[in-house]
Amino acid sequence: MRQRLRRLQPRSLRARLVLGATLLATSAVLLCQAAGLVVLHTWLTDQVDGRLSRFQPVAEAGQDIVEGRAPAGAPGGNSDVLPSDYRVYFYGSDGHRLARSLGGEEGGAGPRLPSSESALGLHDGRPATLAATDGGSAWRVIARSGADGTRVVVALPLREVDAATVRMLWFSLAVGVAVAVGVVLFGSLVVRLGLRPLVGVERTARRIADGELELCVPDRHVVTEVGHLSRALNTMLDRLRTALRRAEASEQRLRHFLADAGHELRTPLTSLQGFAELLVQEPEMRPERRHEAQQLIVRNAERMSRLVDSLSQLAKLGDVPATQWQPVDLLSLAADSVAAVAVQYPDRRIGLGALTDTDGDPQEAELDVVDALGDPHQLTQILFNLLTNACVHTPPGTHVQVRVGTLRIRPDGQGTDGEGRTSANPALAPGTPVCAIEVTDEGAGLPATEARRVFERFYRAGSAQQSAAGSGLGLAIASSAAEANGGRLELDTRPGDGCTFRLLLPYRPTGTSAEYLEGRARPSLSTPAAGVGG
16 A cells, blocks of 8 residues: 555656645645635525524414414415415414414425424524435524414524525535646646756756766856855865865876886985995905995985985874974074084075065164974975075075065065065965065076976975985975965065065964964875975
8 A cells, every 4th residue: 555655656846746736736725715604604504593583473374273273364274374485384272283383385304303302402492404305405493482382493494504504515525626726737837937046956967977077067046045055066066176176186297206106216225226236246346346335335325315214204204284383583593504514514605684574675674583483394394405505506606595574575575476576385364474584696507497397296496316425305394394384485586586485484473373274174194295406
């Protein structure tokens, strides 16, 4: 039985809506018509009761019947004694109903009255309904007490009441059928028009599911539920497309990263394997050659160790932000880094000065303490990598300048993306006060195509691309560390104008802790951060 009912249930939303609207409308009409029938029947019955209450039988005719005589003025019958179809019946003082009555024809249809007054069961002045003797329409009767203990029963047929009620019933059924047909036809049209936008959404969703991922759901119906659904689907599709593009880009970067890492590790591994086999195959090798081979093995092992350490550090920087947040004096940090790098590159002139936020002469600016909040070890490594990069990629004797100061981010200024300026970190909002360190060299600069790639891992610009001295991870580490500290590392360069690497750390009042970075987006391990340099 349940399976049959399930088969009869409409499966489409359109059919369900039309069926529901039809049932509701038809039920409402039928209920209203039924209420009207009840009211009409009650009203007509009350009219009959009013006529019965106002009617007074002819006294002389009633007395003649009680005494056993024919009614006066009715020699051949008594139909002319009473108006219309009234019927008057009498019960004698002995409690039995008299055979003769007033009104109607002898033997005609009338109410089914009992033969004795005790079985009558009528109260004076209270109308009641009795069945007809011929099985037709019922009769409405009322009883009154007469003279000498007699009882008078006045009756009126309910033929007209029943006829009016039957006509109203058929009319109600006809109206109900007409309403049902109209609701089905008109409702189908309205539902089809109303669901047309939803059908469009369904078609677009199918095309998207078939592979047309760039499609959008039309949302012309802004104020409707379909419009809200369309906007929600478009938002979801935008996010899915963005996630897919990011996943594809991340996968491509990861493949390139693994290929580059394998390539970088293959060279020292091959050297290690070759010199180790040489030592094994020639046990009688001269001491000078053996010592040379051992030194080359040590150098390649150190190179591999540095490369693995750099990759491990990048993974850690991409996993969690800086954890040892504390106030850092950027001026002291810059001075220490300059001193450390100057020892390794004595042929470079490295200067330390103040960074000004005005158009005045930088030489006239005064050095001052600049306190920033961050991880001092990571900030030291950023500056050390920038200075090393400047020394490695410029000719001997090139002047390198380090400047420390404070800035306020302006539109199209430092801290934002623009022509000749590139970064792997997000741009800072205009108006943000920042603590800044600039490392500027007077080298040849970089063309735009190379400048856009300097923060990629394993990328080495110019002649450094063939150099085995660097791994191409220095700027990658610096960029990831800058983002881990909530800042930005950017490069300003043009061919012939040298390079300016700028570290920007948003100013935060004393007392700010590592909780500042809670909820910040963290670089994904599967998405290699920009990186390199030399």
